[in-house]
Amino acid sequence: MNPRKHADDQGEESSAQMDVLCTSHASQAESQTAGIIAQALRARHDLVLGLATGRTMKRVYAHLVRLHQQDGLDFSRCRTFNLDEYIGLPSGHPGSYRRYMDEHLFRHINIQAGRSHVPDGMAQDVARECQRYETLIQEAGGIGLQLLGLGMTGHIGFNEPGSPLDSRTHEVQLTELTRHENAGPFGGEASAVPARAITMGLGTILEARRCLLLVTGVGKASVLARVVEGPVSPMIPGSVLQRHSDCQVVADRAASRDLGMGSLDRPGNS
Numbered sequence: 494m495n496p497r498k499h500a501d502d503q504g505e506e507s508s509a510q511m512d513v514l515c516t517s518h519a520s521q522a523e524s525q526t527a528g529i530i531a532q533a534l535r536a537r538h539d540l541v542l543g544l545a546t547g548r549t550m551k552r553v554y555a556h557l558v559r560l561h562q563q564d565g566l567d568f569s570r571c572r573t574f575n576l577d578e579y580i581g582l583p584s585g586h587p588g589s590y591r592r593y594m595d596e597h598l599f600r601h602i603n604i605q606a607g608r609s610h611v612p613d614g615m616a617q618d619v620a621r622e623c624q625r626y627e628t629l630i631q632e633a634g635g636i637g638l639q640l641l642g643l644g645m646t647g648h649i650g651f652n653e654p655g656s657p658l659d660s661r662t663h664e665v666q667l668t669e670l671t672r673h674e675n676a677g678p679f680g681g682e683a684s685a686v687p688a689r690a691i692t693m694g695l696g697t698i699l700e701a702r703r704c705l706l707l708v709t710g711v712g713k714a715s716v717l718a719r720v721v722e723g724p725v726s727p728m729i730p731g732s733v734l735q736r737h738s739d740c741q742v743v744a745d746r747a748a749s750r751d752l753g754m755g756s757l758d759r760p761g762n763s
C-alpha cells in the first residue's frame with residue numbers, strides 16, 4: 494500500500510491510499526477528528542456512529558460536547574455503537590466503557606436514551622450478546638462512520654493480534670500489553686484489568702461505510718507505520734483498514750514519524 498501525505502490549508506500535513514492527515518500537534522488531530530464527525534452528523538442527522546474509547550478519544554469527545562453546547566450540534570436522531578466492552582464489569586465501574594462514554598459524551602449531549610449501544614459485558618451468555626449486538630447494528634442499517642483508536646499491539650476495537658480478518662462481534666482474550674496499557678482506570682494494576690472482552694470483529698468494522706482512525710503520540714509511531722504501510726496481516730489487526738475503500742487516518746506529527754514520505758511534507762522542513 495502506498496500512503497499519501499498532504500498538507501491541509503492550515504499548513505498541517507495531511508498522507509492517502511489510506512488517506513493520512515498529519516497535524517503538527519495532537520490537539521489539532523483531535524479537533525480535526527471531531528470536526529469530521531460533526532460534519533458527517535450535520536450532513537446526516539440520523540447517522541449511525543461507531544464509537545471508540547481510550548485516552549486518545551477523550552478530547553475528541555470534549556470537542557463534540559462543546560460543538561453540541563455552543564453550536565447546537567444535534568445528536569437527537571443519531572444512533573451510536575461502541576466497539577467494545579470488558580467482560581464482567583458492571584456499567585458503573587470506572588473501567589467500564591459504558592461509564593467512560595456516559596462521562597465523556599452521552600450525558601453532555603442530546604442523544605436519546607436507548608440509542609447509544611455498548612456491548613453488555615455483564616451478559617450471562619456472551620455468545621448470544623455478541624450475536625444480539627451484530628443484529629442491532631444490521632437493524633440500524635449498518636454503521637455510517639466508525640471512529641477508531643489504535644492499541645499498542647496494533648489492535649482496533651479489542652481485536653488483538655491473530656484475530657481473523659473477517660471476524661464478527663466476538664469474545665476475546667486481551668494481551669498482557671493491552672491490560673498494562675489500559676490499567677489507568679484500574680488503579681494502575683494490569684492484573685485488575687479484565688482479561689476478556691467483547692469486541693466488534695474486524696469484519697464488522699470493515700463493513701462500516703467510512704472509517705476514521707485517530708492516532709497520536711510517538712509511542713504509536715512504529716505500530717501506525719505497520720498499520721498503514723505494512724502487509725495486511727492478522728498479526729497487526731489495524732492493517733485490515735488498508736482494505737477499506739474509505740478510511741481516513743488522522744495522526745499528529747509524533748505518531749506519523751515512521752510513515753514513509755513523511756519527511757517530504759512535514760511543516761517546518763521546507
Ligand code: GLP
Pocket residue numbers: 545546547548549550576577641642643644645648649650651671675
Ligand atoms: C482500548 C480500546 C481501543 C483503543 C485503545 C487505545 O484498548 N479498546 O479501542 O483504540 O484502547 O487506547 P488509548 O487511546 O488509551 O491509547
